[in-house]
Amino acid sequence: MNRRRFFLTALGSLTASSIFASCSQQSNQNSTNNTQTISQKEQKEVIKVGVTGILAQDILKFVNNNIATKEGLEIQVVTFNDWIQPNTALRDKVIDANFFQHRPFMNNASKELNLKLVALNTVYLNTLGLFSNKLKSVSEIPQNATVTIANDVINNDRGLRLLATNGLIKLKENSKQFVTQRDIAANPKNLQIKEVEGVQVVRAINDVDFIVSSAQTVALAGIEPNSMGEETAKDKKYALALVTLQGRENEPKIQKLNKLLVYPNVKDFINKEYKGRIIPVF
Incomplete structure (x- = not known):
């Protein structure tokens, strides 16, 4: 590509x-x-x-x-x-x-x-994944790490749920249909979650520790599409x-x-x- x-x-x-x-x-x-x-x-x-x-x-x-x-x-x-x-x-x-x-x-x-x-x-x-130019696995994500996710309602929800699926945050029980950062119940690594317009997410990969994006998007951006974590359900x-x-x-x-x-x-x-x-x- x-x-x-x-x-x-x-x-x-x-x-x-x-x-x-x-x-x-x-x-x-x-x-x-x-x-x-x-x-x-x-x-x-x-x-x-x-x-x-x-x-x-x-x-x-x-x-x-x-x-x-x-x-x-x-x-x-x-x-x-x-x-x-x-x-x-x-x-x-x-x-x-x-x-x-x-x-x-x-x-x-x-x-x-x-x-x-x-x-x-x-x-x-x-499908979404966690991608980084600095880290190889979820276990390497440090305290106070920065992550960029999309800011629209739907993909923000998907991104936060993916972070939760990979054990990086915990969401409140009985959360509403679309979660936001206000629905984070626990953030043990004190992740600094930055929200940008969806088309801008992959462009931030060199400025943060990792991003939430699709494998194909990062591949098209010339980044090796090896994800640290992916959505478990391909809905x-x-x-x-x-x-x-x-x-x-x-x-x-x-x-x-x-x-x-x-x-x-x-x-x-x-x-x-x-x-x-x-x-x-x-």
Whole structure:
């Protein structure tokens, strides 16, 4: 993976991929073939899909190049550099769908942004781990160690629960649905827990003792993806889904992409390309 690709995101930038059959006919047929190519392009439905990272972008690129063009669909990818704008862009009809969030995150975003969002097919799961450039195991984590986790409600909850699973903190019994640092009952190592926007977590790895992130995210950042601890339950509710606005979910082009994302060769691509760091769930 190219390290630079993870860090370089361009808000609102568009990348579109189209493949057309090459022409090897004699010169007197060129005009006819060009007309046919233009006609093919005009007949394609274009769907704009928002993403926040290279994983979803690469999967959409694979679908576009290997499946979608045969089905008369052209996928245009719109890349955002935070986790808010892909949903507000749906509201503003800048994009038709997005592919960056799981259902719990979407449900919370719907409330916070006062949007009616709909999750369609789920595609892949990113599990969390504890990663460090300084430490090799949980037992090496020192007193007063610093750790960075995501600050959004859902992934903050996941991060804190992962720390608890690995014995680093203890959460209050009968905690609410989504825990925060206020729900920490014991912190024997006096961990200094720093919360940042999710897309910024991996960038803090050299400034703290360890981070809570996904294996694939740290791998894309050029970091050896060996986790000190992982989620014990690979809960499919955290699998990323194709999401759109309520009322648009039955539009033909959205339904077409929804079906293409769970084709068997997409699963083969994920397994071959990411070697278990992300898990297809269909």
